[in-house]
Structure formats: C-alpha cells, structure tokens
Amino acid sequence: MADRAVTLADVARRAGTSTAVVSYVINDGPRPVAAETRERVLAAAAELGYRPNRVARALRSRTTGVVGLVLADASNPYFAALARCIEQALDEHGKLTLIGNAGYAAERQRNLVERFLAAQVDGLVIVSADGGTDVAAGAEAAGVPAVYVHNQPTRAHAPVVAADNRTAVHEAVAHLRWHGHERIAFLAGPHDIGPVGLRRQNWHTAVADAELLRCDYSRAAAATSAERRITDGAMPRALITATDEQAIGILAGARTRGLSVPDHLALISLDGTPDSAYTAPALTVTRQPLQAMAEHAVDQLLGTTTPPSVPDAALVIRHSCGCRPTTDCTTNSRHSPE
Amino acid sequence: MADRAVTLADVARRAGTSTAVVSYVINDGPRPVAAETRERVLAAAAELGYRPNRVARALRSRTTGVVGLVLADASNPYFAALARCIEQALDEHGKLTLIGNAGYAAERQRNLVERFLAAQVDGLVIVSADGGTDVAAGAEAAGVPAVYVHNQPTRAHAPVVAADNRTAVHEAVAHLRWHGHERIAFLAGPHDIGPVGLRRQNWHTAVADAELLRCDYSRAAAATSAERRITDGAMPRALITATDEQAIGILAGARTRGLSVPDHLALISLDGTPDSAYTAPALTVTRQPLQAMAEHAVDQLLGTTTPPSVPDAALVIRHSCGCRPTTDCTTNSRHSPE
C-alpha cells in the first residue's frame, strides 16, 4: 500500500511554494498567507491526500496534544463513568487521551506515569485508588502539569478535583433520621484514606456514636460481609455505604439471606453511578457531579480558564432508603414530612 | 523547573562517547557495546536522570508504540469491560493505548480514526456500535493495520474478532425449554445488524415461530418497553435479550409493574458482563469471552503469533431463568433434569 506517506514538502512542491507557507496555511498561522497562495496549497493538499504528521509536529513544537489518564480500573463503573467524562472534556479541548489502568498497584501506576512522560504528554490526569504515591511530583519535575481527580495521595503537591460531600452526607443522615432511624452505621473501605475517609468523617460529624463497618470495595467483598453480619445478627438497620459497588454487594448479600431492603435495612450510597438507578430496590444516593469534576480538572490542567468550582454532591432519593415508589418522596428532599 | 530535558546527546557528552553508542545501550542493540562503555553510559544516564523522548524516537524509527482504541461508549459496562481487557493485552505487548469514544456517531468515529492516524498509531482496534462505516479501510490505505472487535460494519475488509454465539444461544433456548417454556421470545436491537443480528439468527434457527421484540439498547428504553408490554398483557413468558443492558432494563420494568422474574417471566441475557451477577434476580447469561477476544484481537493486530481461535460464549446459569438459589442448577448445564 502506502509506499511513503505524503509530506508537507510534497505539498509545497506541488503548490510551487515553500514548506513554511504550507505550514502556515495548514495551521492557519502564525503568519498570514495570500488568499491565492492559500488556495493553491489547499488544493495540492487535497489532491495528494495530505495528512499532517503529528509526531513530527510534536517534536518540533514541543507539544503533542496528548494527555495521559491514569486510572485504577476502567471496568469499575464509577471510574468508567469518570473516565468517559474526562475523555470527553479533553476532546472538547482538542486533546487526545492516552489511557492506562494501574489496577490498584502503586508500582504499575508509577510505571504508567513514566511511560506517559516518555511519550511527552502535555499533561496528566490521575484518578488513583487509595494509597498511591505522589506520582504527580515526578510529572511536575519534568515540567508536565498534573491534576488528581477524586483521590489524592497524602501530602501530594498537585491540585485535587473532588466534590464536597459534606452537605450531601449530612442530608443522607437527615433523610434516614426522617425515616425514623436513630443509629446510622457507615460502611467504609479497609482504611481511612482518600475520599472515603472524608465521607466517613462527614458521616461521623453527623452521627456521634453509631457503628463503623469496613470491607474491601468490591461487590463480592461487600456481599460476603453482609451475609456474615446478617447471619450473626449484626447488621445495622440503617447504613450508608461509601461506594455504589459496596451498596450493590450489600443488596446481593441481603437478598441471599432473605433480608428485605429497605424494610429491615435502609441503605444510602455515596457515588450515584448510573448503575445505582437500576438495582432492586433502586438506590438512594448522593450523586457525584462527575461531568463537572472532569471539566473542572481539564480546565485546571490546561489552564485555559479559571474554572468554576465543582458543585457539591446531591442527594437523589429513590427506594433503598425506605421511600416507596407509590409515595412521592422526591419532594421530600428537605427531609420534612410536610 | 526543568529548564530543558536531558537528551541523549547530554548523556553521550557526559559518558565521553557518541550518541550512537548511547542509543545502542539504551535500546540494547542493534549493535554490541563493550561492557565497560555500557557501564559508563548507564551511569551517565542515571546521574542525569535521562528519560528517552519517545516522539523523537517515533519520528526517526517510524513506530510510536501506540495503538488507537476507538469505542462507542466506555461507560457502557460491556464496552468498559472489553476496553479494559484490550488495554491490558496491549500493555502486555508494550503498547500504549490512545482511547476515544465515538458515541454511536459515525462521523465522530471517522474523526477519531483520522486523528489517530495523524498521531501515527501503530494499529487500530475498533469496537464500534451498529451501523458504522468501514473506518478500517482508511487505516489500511495508510498502511496501518486495523482489527474490529465485537462488531464489524457490513462489507468491511479488516478482520473481526468475535465469539461464536451459536452453541450458547442454542443452549439458552434448550435451558428455557427444560424449564417448560415452549415459546421463547427474543429482544433484539432496533435493526438486524452486527452481533445482535447474529444472535437473533441463532435464536431463530432454534425457535421457529416465537415472537421477535425490538427496542433500543439502553436500560431506560428496555424498561419503558417492558412496562408497556406488561400493561398491555403482551409480555412473553420466556425471553432472551441480546444484551445485558436490555435485560437490566427489563428487570427494572418488571419490578415497576410488579411482574415476578422468573415466576412470570424467565429471562436469559447474552452478554454476561460482571453486572449480570448482581441483579435481582441474578441473570442467567451467555458469557462472552472478553479477555480471549481482546488477546486474540491484539495478537492479530500486532501479528506476533498465529492467535488461537476465540472460544465460544458459555452459558452461565443463575436465577433469572427459573433455577432457584436452593436448587443446584449449575450441574444442569446439560439441560437434562437427570
């Protein structure tokens, strides 16, 4: 097939002009070109089927138009939805997205960042899981801007973009109280770090003495944990889970043990992924503003505008809290029965 | 910060040798270097914190080490799981993944391919939705290999990697028959194209006269459609859905209308994403071998090995078909009561 790609020099030759001029018309600048010359160049480019070589351009101009996105696991629905929003935001800025899954392994995350830097990315968006190291530091040292989204390692220097969960968590607690629950437990992750730690703190300020549960973030772990607690008679009556994955696991465990949600367990989750609307019962959640987070992060990274601040997470009332499909609970977002 | 990045020339200068030799030790070839010289170079590189510039390397060597992945929508769990597997397979071959969501729009898909080609990708993996154009043709014309995964436009020239659903669909039909169902309906997409068309055909050869339903692929569309049918008394008693998203929507619609699955509707779905294990009831599915598909596609693209063929989809029996948690149905995969 393609013996040799058509180059800018080929276009120049055909248009009877210099490569400089061809470059100016292809890039629409930085210097003006006579209308007639421009026509000739455009015609020559079209006839030859010219496609600019971005890597040559990148080498010369020191900007690749590519941003690296490092992720824990793109098959986790929360990260998947976030990644989708980030890719879209980057696309709107004309950037291409290099993606890599670090899979909860700090070493792989470092490796990915190293390879992205070698690929000369213009920036780095890092959606890491708990407990990573400050990989953004290496990027900054190389003069490449970086931004954390959702999670940030302790003592990181790069900015973080995350929603404020304070109001939403307090609303979730208030809503469960309105349903008559006094003791509202919280299911956190294995450690008190990252956004989940923050969510837990927000819960704790609202609920002085209730129980703190822990388990891994997977659906399977949450299901097993729920089954065990139910068997032991140790399942609380009202629970807030840090993530949708955990809530979905709890739902599965409750079903296996024949425990009714919301009759015997009222549940609110704190992610609000699309999945949460299709569970049985549908999950009442605090919805993270993923798109706003993505746009904010990209704006911050690319420094084009002073980004507006990310909105708080919002309470979305469905049925796992005890509100019935027949009762119109959506009007109860102020938590007052009337 | 980084005034200027450390280059290979800097390393050569410090090691007191030529850039050629530095290149040879960094790349471990293609020509031999004396052990002592190699040590000096390695030491110099380490002291200077040298990081090879992949774009310069790419310009000269005409290979970027980057593969483009074009996707319909990475937030759809089926595509998300597949994308994750593809990224992993590429990573195992030392390739970086440039990702783009075409969002079911043929024009956007073309645009993405064009930009990936301009970025000089070494190959293209295309996971398109129904009805796309043959974007791989443009890649081949540019001398860039391409492979379709899951779906392929009609009259495409590039290879497709997809699982054979024949056996699995026949097993699904047989399993529902074993449950006593004679008329087994099928929920397809809006059109009879792509993998869903194939799945429908497989169903049709097994079921002569049963009903064919259609709706969009979204959960919401399937839910609405189910609600309407239930209200109209037009919901079949046994149904195979082309995708998990549709099955999850059907489950939601049935719940809203108080129709019990599997008591009044036996359901089997044909994707088998991780989500399908956590619905209520858990979905009996035909599971697509996503990892094998991804590895096969990447092997084919990179041409390193003659790839083994992709295994067939396999029936995974859970509860939406009518098998009970208490009954051990997993031993019934031969569909004979004994």
Add this chain to the structure above:
DNA sequence: CTGAAAGCGCTTACAG
C-alpha cells in the same frame, strides 16, 4: 567495537 553525520517531517526565527 565506536564515531561523525544524515535524516525522520515538521515549525519558526531570519532575511528579503
């Protein structure tokens, strides 16, 4: 085993 040098395909000062 090593070095000097050309060249990948662009962009961009520098002259005119």
Add this chain to the structure above:
DNA sequence: CTGAAAGCGCTTACAG
C-alpha cells in the same frame, strides 16, 4: 507576503 535553512531528539547506514 514568501523562501532558504536550522533544528527538535532520536536511529542507523557508512566508515573506520
């Protein structure tokens, strides 16, 4: 408004 030429940071024939 346009052209000739340098140079981005590598790899790789070509000599030795």
